[in-house]
Amino acid sequence: MTTADTLMPLQAEPPSNKQRLFVRYYSAILIDLVVLNLFDEFSDKVHIESFTVSLMAALLLQILxxxxxxxxxxxxxxxxxxxxxxxxxxxxxxxxxxxxxxxxVILEAISFAFGTDVRFDGRWHGLLVLITVIVVMLIAEEVVVRIYRRLT
Known part of the structure; x- marks a missing residue:
């Protein structure tokens, strides 16, 4: 028996529903975080003060x-x-x-929670930019889910 065999469990247990749900939301928040920061970096319409603020904004967006x-x-x-x-x-x-x-509601919640630390500029007080960011987030989440499902 090798050292690797002694370190590995004899039988792997499938994840519970709570574990699956955790991984799903954890992944979604991280995807939203990446999308938000890419918009912040490459668009002059999205302004986020710091990485920590973008992490909290991604969490709030996912919940809403x-x-x-x-x-x-x-x-x-x-x-x-x-x-x-x-x-x-x-x-x-x-x-x-x-x-x-x-x-x-989401735009107002972000404004209330973060003030000027998170801003979406543009038409209708940034509403169109926010909708664009949310659509890209949803598309990115769906792409990751589809890739994951094909890995079986």
Whole structure:
């Protein structure tokens, strides 16, 4: 038996759901951190005071985005459970309203939490830039998930 064999467990245990959830959110926050700092470095529309501030902003963004998606799913399930064309319209309209309107809440939460340490400049007080950053974050997260799933 080699030294490596004595150091390794006989049987690896699959991760628990809590461990999977931790890795998922940990990875998402790190991806958001990278995206935020790349925008800070290469765009004159995103200004972040320090790495620590960008880490806290990435954490706040991840929490707010997950809350937004949970709210959108809850409202969509409410309308989906009811029959009729108007309910279908309301499901799609409410999804759009929640997903678009949440960006105003997110922008205000960032402004409240970080003041001038985190700024998005541009049209509509930086709203379009924030939407762009969030879309890039979501795309980056999806790319990483797809790469991970193909590694089996």
């Amino acid at each position: 985005l997950k809350l937004t998606i949970a709210l959108e799913h809850y409202v969509a399930a409410f309308f989906k459970a009811r029959p009729g064309g108007f309910m279908t319209f309301m499901r799609w309209f409410s999804a759009w309203l929640i997903l678009f309107g949440s960006k105003f």
